[in-house]
């Protein structure tokens with residue numbers, strides 16, 4: 435099939451250059467839009483601090499069946515996106531190990547897997563149970579005595595910062611314009627169509643979009659010459675009742691993350707308590723990490739919708755919104771780009787009622 439002529443569909447402005455905005459912008463360029471991306475920079479960008487896990491099974495919790503279906507769809511689209519970006523090193527792991535420290539942690543994991551398989555029994559092959567010996571064979575640096583776990587096959591990770599750089603490069607190469615600017619009013623933005631994908635900033639531009647901020651501390655550890663190599667899998671632990679994860683990078687790991695309600699959207703200061711909990715859990719889980727350097731301590735705010743399902747909808751004849759991706763915005767970017775491309779197509783663009791929930795636009 436031939437690619438459509440660039441610009442043949444019209445002019446699209448994208449407000450927001452995070453994971454969601456850039457992935458949607460690239461899909462729009464590839465489907466024939468002439469695209470401009472406006473972005474206020476990385477300081478408030480959740481995608482800058484994120485772990486980069488392409489979570490699906492590990493993010494599937496009872497009551498979140500809609501989110502699980504979206505995640506399954508999106509994770510399946512990731513190989514094509516990596517190929518489009520032409521840099522396989524953006525992907526940092528292909529599979530995850532879901533591990534439980536104690537019998538009680540394992541019971542929690544088993545309940546989660548029961549839910550997942552009740553939604554999709556065919557997934558059993560992609561979620562095999564693993565013994566403590568299997569875990570140590572897969573990741574020899576894991577501490578002895580872990581109760582057990584599951585392997586989540588095909589649930590990998592990306593380097594979030596390489597991803598953003600790769601998307602920017604691909605957009606530049608495809609002739610899209612990227613403008614470093616904070617947009618205060620959508621009326622100031624040119625274009626036949628406007629996509630608002632500004633993370634938490636979306637609620638200022640579109641007050642009808644209800645978003646909560648969920649803050650989280652996250653750390654970056656760098657391997658030294660005295661350290662064992664980083665794990666080859668994403669390791670997602672239920673560790674004495676607390677969630678914790680290790681996400682491989684070329685030079686170390688990302689260790690995350692805490693999660694709690696952010697009462698001040700400008701507050702991205704990491705709290706000492708969160709940082710010390712993460713270090714304590716990681717040091718127990720994989721004692722050799724104690725020889726890694728603590729390269730970066732940060733905190734970010736996840737832009738979350740009230741029910742956890744992203745808000746990807748047409749607002750009016752000119753504006754589409756893609757926001758509220760919460761803890762999974764990187765993983766869900768390819769699915770979002772697919773839906774946004776459909777919403778921008780001439781048939782749906784003329785309808786003002788493509789809404790999956792009741793929002794008041796004003």
Ligand SMILES: Cc1cc2nc3c(=O)[nH]c(=O)nc-3n(C[C@H](O)[C@H](O)[C@H](O)COP(=O)(O)OP(=O)(O)OC[C@H]3O[C@@H](n4cnc5c(N)ncnc54)[C@H](O)[C@@H]3O)c2cc1C
Nearest residue numbers: 452454474480481485486487617633635734762763764765
């Ligand atoms: C600690 C932590 C760990 C996470 N780990 C993961 C993970 O492992 N996997 C995963 O899938 N997700 C993870 N997330 C969630 C993920 O980061 C977000 O869901 C995702 O980044 C949302 O993407 P976005 O593009 O909507 O928003 P953002 O990434 O926040 O980007 C929004 C962009 O819009 C710009 N902007 C805002 N307002 C304006 C304006 N008025 N004008 C112009 N530009 C504007 C900002 O500058 C920013 O660049 C994590 C988040 C946190 C905080």
